[in-house]
Ligand SMILES: Nc1ncnc2c1ncn2[C@@H]1O[C@H](COP(=O)(O)OP(=O)(O)OP(=O)(O)O)[C@@H](O)[C@H]1O
């Protein structure tokens with residue numbers, strides 16, 4: 188095991204973490220603010236990649252392509268929202284349905300212009316599309332075209348936008364929908380509409396992140412979103428565990444999510460370097476996330492047990 | 502419809518779980534008219550339909566038949582969040598009326614925009630903050646110095662007082678109070694009740710207050726109604742209340758319902 192080898196991998200981990208961090212901020216919006224576990228993201232992440240790839244290969248400016256991916260993500264979130272609120276389907280199931288549907292949709296999007304009309308993978312070579320926003324080719328270099336700088340800037344701008352939005356009258360209303368739906372309705376806020384809008388924004392960000400990922404890795408693939416929800420949750424939870432005591436402000440909490448994603452990818456690099464097989468990564472991630480999700484439950488049981496013990500002794 | 506009629510309920514029926522063995526007729530034809538400025542206390546046994554009546558007015562569910570008008574508008578089919586424009590509500594559970602994970606001033610700012618379109622202006626202004634600080638100070642609970650604290654950190658009594666303030670911040674056409682002091686200790690309950698009367702008086706509000714405390718029911722407001730098996734079975738005006746004791750009230754209940762009044766939480770003294 189060569190430490191230089193690990194150090195070589197770290198800039199890549201930071202860039203990947205920043206890109207997935209935007210996805211994780213989307214997950215934070217549904218999971219923490221709206222109190223919904225939205226599984227649409229596995230599909231909408233790949234949708235973002237597919238839309239960006241097909242537009243960029245079609246000659247559209249990458250900025251515009253990424254923006255359009257965001258808009259298509261909004262639509263994906265809206266579908267889940269309508270499934271959930273207008274059709275009364277439980278949120279988890281609504282997300283799974285959209286995710287499943289998106290798999291076909293993504294194949295079709297990537298198949299635009301092909302004879303089959305469906306394609307699993309779209310290559311996006313930086314040599315061919317030189318104006319792509321980010322590429323892993325430059326990630327090891329200390330230069331201005333290192334994707335880390337642009338990703339950092341995009342992340343900070345998005346956090347600023349979210350901070351502003353959730354501080355507005357409308358955004359405060361959305362937070363109330365998640366915090367206490369009964370209270371929200373009593374204050375004249377439509378909880379159904381609120382959930383739809385929240386799911387839209389979340390999936391918009393997720394697709395945006397998918398669009399950047401496709402450019403970064405140089406291809407879009409229908410499988411690229413598999414397990415995205417778990418990575419998003421991992422980032423949210425790592426961010427809370429590491430920075431929870433420190434970061435109280437909403438913008439800082441979002442920053443913690445992004446940092447959580449970076450830490451996640453650094454840890455992954457380390458365990459891979461230590462010899463873990465790539466095939467076992469998802470198993471490890473799932474177990475770690477399950478462990479952290481169980482923490483609050485265990486903590487409350489421990490407190491209850493301690494209280495009971497205290498009473499017995501007293 | 503007379504200009505002074507604030508709330509008119511006509512023939513309200515509601516059956517929960519219809520067509521099953523769990524079938525329960527909770528409202529069996531409620532007729533009730535409140536004039537502007539009426540402060541009506543509501544009493545009745547367990548399962549009499551008091552909460553169901555208030556929830557029907559608020560639009561928590563759709564009634565099976567009958568009409569509800571508020572301030573001359575027919576709101577029978579209006580969804581809950583749209584009716585909220587006309588209503589202030591305080592619930593029995595102190596957790597229900599506020600958002601625990603948001604701070605005091607954010608909760609107030611949300612309430613002050615009840616029934617208004619919410620846009621992309623900033624959610625709370627400096628001028629509002631000053632106004633809230635003043636109003637909180639008048640509660641005399643020390644909340645004015647904790648406007649940035651999460652509501653989840655407040656005690657039940659503080660949360661109910663805050664919910665009351667929220668319900669009246671934007672003057673409602675009707676204030677609905679459903680045993681809003683039942684979860685509080687007697688001293689706190691008294692304080693919140695005093696605040697309730699004061700807010701209703703100062704703002705000239707029309708109010709429906711469910712209580713399990715017979716003495717409070719008689720002492721407060723200008724009218725008392727009694728419910729039994731989904732109906733209003735007794736309606737006392739201010740004059741009748743004046744001469745009524747708790748014992749008289751119980752006797753009246755037995756006469757009207759043919760049964761003794763039973764309520765787990767009922768306080769007779
Ligand atoms: N959502 C519901 N689903 C099914 N049954 C209900 C529902 N809400 C109320 N009920 C039933 O309707 C009847 C009236 O209930 P309600 O809560 O209005 O009584 P109440 O007068 O408020 O009684 P309490 O003094 O106990 O609060 C009860 O038998 C209750 O079990």
Ligand SMILES: [Mg+2]
Pocket residue numbers: 551552553
């Ligand atoms: Mg009740």
